[in-house]
Amino acid sequence: MLKNLALICRMEIPSKYYISDYKIPIDEYFVFGLSVDCVIFGYHEGEIKVLLVQRDAEPFKGHWALIGDLVEPNQNLRDAANNVLEKLTGLKNIYMKQFFTFGSVDRHPIGRVVTVGYFSLVNSMDYNPIASSWAKSAQWFSISDLPELAFDHHNILQKGIETLKNEVRHKPTGFELLPSKFTLLELQLLYEALLGYKFDKSNFRKKILEMKILKPLNEVKENVSHRPAKLYSFDEKSYRALEKEGFSFQL
Amino acid sequence: MLKNLALICRMEIPSKYYISDYKIPIDEYFVFGLSVDCVIFGYHEGEIKVLLVQRDAEPFKGHWALIGDLVEPNQNLRDAANNVLEKLTGLKNIYMKQFFTFGSVDRHPIGRVVTVGYFSLVNSMDYNPIASSWAKSAQWFSISDLPELAFDHHNILQKGIETLKNEVRHKPTGFELLPSKFTLLELQLLYEALLGYKFDKSNFRKKILEMKILKPLNEVKENVSHRPAKLYSFDEKSYRALEKEGFSFQL
DNA sequence: ATACTTAAAGTAAAAAATACAATAAGTATT
DNA sequence: AATACTTATTGTATTTTTTACTTTAAGTAT
Numbered sequence: 001m002l003k004n005l006a007l008i009c010r011m012e013i014p015s016k017y018y019i020s021d022y023k024i025p026i027d028e029y030f031v032f033g034l035s036v037d038c039v040i041f042g043y044h045e046g047e048i049k050v051l052l053v054q055r056d057a058e059p060f061k062g063h064w065a066l067i068g069d070l071v072e073p074n075q076n077l078r079d080a081a082n083n084v085l086e087k088l089t090g091l092k093n094i095y096m097k098q099f100f101t102f103g104s105v106d107r108h109p110i111g112r113v114v115t116v117g118y119f120s121l122v123n124s125m126d127y128n129p130i131a132s133s134w135a136k137s138a139q140w141f142s143i144s145d146l147p148e149l150a151f152d153h154h155n156i157l158q159k160g161i162e163t164l165k166n167e168v169r170h171k172p173t174g175f176e177l178l179p180s181k182f183t184l185l186e187l188q189l190l191y192e193a194l195l196g197y198k199f200d201k202s203n204f205r206k207k208i209l210e211m212k213i214l215k216p217l218n219e220v221k222e223n224v225s226h227r228p229a230k231l232y233s234f235d236e237k238s239y240r241a242l243e244k245e246g247f248s249f250q251l
Numbered sequence: 252m253l254k255n256l257a258l259i260c261r262m263e264i265p266s267k268y269y270i271s272d273y274k275i276p277i278d279e280y281f282v283f284g285l286s287v288d289c290v291i292f293g294y295h296e297g298e299i300k301v302l303l304v305q306r307d308a309e310p311f312k313g314h315w316a317l318i319g320d321l322v323e324p325n326q327n328l329r330d331a332a333n334n335v336l337e338k339l340t341g342l343k344n345i346y347m348k349q350f351f352t353f354g355s356v357d358r359h360p361i362g363r364v365v366t367v368g369y370f371s372l373v374n375s376m377d378y379n380p381i382a383s384s385w386a387k388s389a390q391w392f393s394i395s396d397l398p399e400l401a402f403d404h405h406n407i408l409q410k411g412i413e414t415l416k417n418e419v420r421h422k423p424t425g426f427e428l429l430p431s432k433f434t435l436l437e438l439q440l441l442y443e444a445l446l447g448y449k450f451d452k453s454n455f456r457k458k459i460l461e462m463k464i465l466k467p468l469n470e471v472k473e474n475v476s477h478r479p480a481k482l483y484s485f486d487e488k489s490y491r492a493l494e495k496e497g498f499s500f501q502l
Numbered sequence: 503a504t505a506c507t508t509a510a511a512g513t514a515a516a517a518a519a520t521a522c523a524a525t526a527a528g529t530a531t532t
Numbered sequence: 533a534a535t536a537c538t539t540a541t542t543g544t545a546t547t548t549t550t551t552a553c554t555t556t557a558a559g560t561a562t
Contacts, residue, residue, distance in 0.1 A: 026321075026361075028324065029284050029285075029321045029322075029323070029324065030282055030283065030284045030362060030363075031281055031324050032281065032283040032284065032285045032322075032324075032365075033280050033281045033283065034280075034283045034285075034354070034365055070277075070280045071280075071283075071354075072280070073279065073280070073282050073283075073363060074356055074363075075356070076354065076355055076356055077352065077354040077365075098351065098352065100349065101328065101349065101352040101367050103285070103322075103327065103328040103367070104327055105325055105326070105327055110277075111281060112281075112324060112325075114283075114285055114328075114365070116352050116354070170421070183509090184509085184510090185508080185509080200550095200551070200552070200553085201508095201509090201510095202510080202511080202512085202551095202552090202553085202554095203550070203551065203552080205509090205510075205511090206511095206550095207550090220559095224507095224508085224559090224560085225506095225507080225559090225560050225561070226506080226507040226508045226509085226558090226559060226560055226561090227507070227508050227509055227510095227557080227558045227559035227560075228508090228509085228558090228559065228560095229508075229509055229510090230509080230510090434540090435540085435541095436539080436540080451519095451520070451521070451522090452539095452540090452541095453520095453521090453522085453523095453541080453542080453543085454519070454520065454521085456540090456541075456542095457519095457542095458518095458519085471528090475528090475529085475538095475539085476528095476529055476530070476537095476538080477527090477528060477529055477530090477537075477538040477539045477540085478526080478527045478528035478529075478538070478539050478540055478541090479527090479528065479529090479539090479540085480539075480540055480541090481540080481541090
């Protein structure tokens with residue numbers, strides 16, 4: 001039995017909906033597949049990582065790839081992206097952002113599949129691929145040492161990295177990569193990894209504290225063999241309030 | 252005769268391409284329509300404008316809308332967006348940027364149509380709707396005084412405006428809205444309109460000239476009833492060179 | 503008690519941003 | 533031709549921010 005919506009359209013949609021003079025019947029425009037691909041960033045030991053899976057089916061069997069999936073006919077894009085992330089990591093409520101849509105005619109061997117790229121920032125402590133059901137095939141890779149990727153995933157990943165680096169300097173999103181309680185030095189090292197250059201410790205501290213977007217906690221870092229640093233958490237409420245007054249994060 | 256690619260897929264694509272366990276046959280995922288919608292920005296008399304057309308067909312007949320069109324099965328997204336712009340304005344080689352993809356399940360009454368938003372910056376001197384073949388229906392609107400829009404075009408437009416305002420402050424794209432030769436005051440007024448606040452004339456001039464991205468011309472503004480200002484043009488080569496050295500535009 | 507490590511605070515110099523002021527170079531008017 | 537008028541362009545003093553270090557504090561390890 002035939003359920004293709006394009007055909008249903010041809011039968012049911014009144015001609016008043018034909019919004020232009022198309023060269024071919026309008027149902028023949030409904031031939032696109034739609035997918036989402038997720039660039040999942042993590043941070044570990046001073047390096048920005050990205051989560052990849054090894055494909056166990058053709059095409060590109062054995063190649064590493066971004067995780068992604070076809071979007072269901074009745075599924076919103078954001079839901080599709082969240083599902084993909086949750087299926088792999090079990091994580092919900094993760095920072096996620098659409099960054100670009102890739103639609104080259106020949107990007108997918110199965111047909112015309114347009115894919116929407118999302119990136120998400122995961123505190124790498126929250127997810128260990130070894131413990132996941134995809135264990136055998138999922139792995140964190142440093143973005144400076146990537147394997148060859150399936151499809152046009154190299155393009156997608158590069159665009160994702162570019163967008164992240166750009167966003168991170170103007171919005172306080174980098175925090176998502178850290179545990180909820182962190183020291184100022186940990187934050188500094190994260191930003192050094194993200195932006196690719198060093199900060200002066202004293203000046204970094206001054207600058208970030210002056211912004212008033214960190215909440216100082218009455219706790220210190222444990223299990224260090226030297227003076228423990230005070231822990232802070234990102235103060236989202238305070239940031240939102242400042243943003244309304246015209247403040248804009250800048251590093 | 253039936254030409255739907257989804258069906259062709261079902262017949263011809265070997266099972267090794269079935270990349271996951273899908274709940275429904277894979278051809279039933281190929282039911283999406285794809286379109287592009289363009290937010291065309293112009294600048295005139297100190298105001299940021301956007302070009303809208305009045306729909307002459309259902310749905311939303313009579314409503315103003317962004318210009319856009321369905322993407323052909325063998326057409327790349329960028330080409331589709333350029334075509335739409337050229338069909339309306341006759342302009343080629345216009346700055347154009349993809350900014351977001353809108354895919355809510357019920358955003359289009361004809362079926363599942365996902366639309367990719369592009370914005371373009373047009374020097375409004377280059378296009379006058381009166382002279383165009385769409386004359387009767389195309390019109391510039393100030394972004395502070397917009398009519399009600401068809402579909403979810405209000406969302407798309409707002410997201411486009413947000414993206415423009417964001418981009419303009421970190422990349423020298425605002426220049427695209429001016430004629431190729433402009434005075435420093437004209438540039439300042441443009442940025443004041445884009446960013447929503449005033450600059451000190453002397454300081455703005457100092458800052459922008461220090462960037463070394465403007466080429467001073469041996470020409471002055473004509474037809475003004477006071478001392479004419481020197482004309483400048485944006486020096487793209489110089490900007491690209493500086494960018495490689497790590498310079499980043501900031502206003 | 504001492505050495506060692508990192509946290510946290512301070513400080514002086516340099517650079518950049520800001521707010522004006524002064525001068526220059528045109529056009530329009532008398 | 534002299535004068536008023538308008539905007540362009542240059543200059544300058546003050547304030548603020550950034551930068552590069554220095555000093556002191558507070559913990560752990562020996």
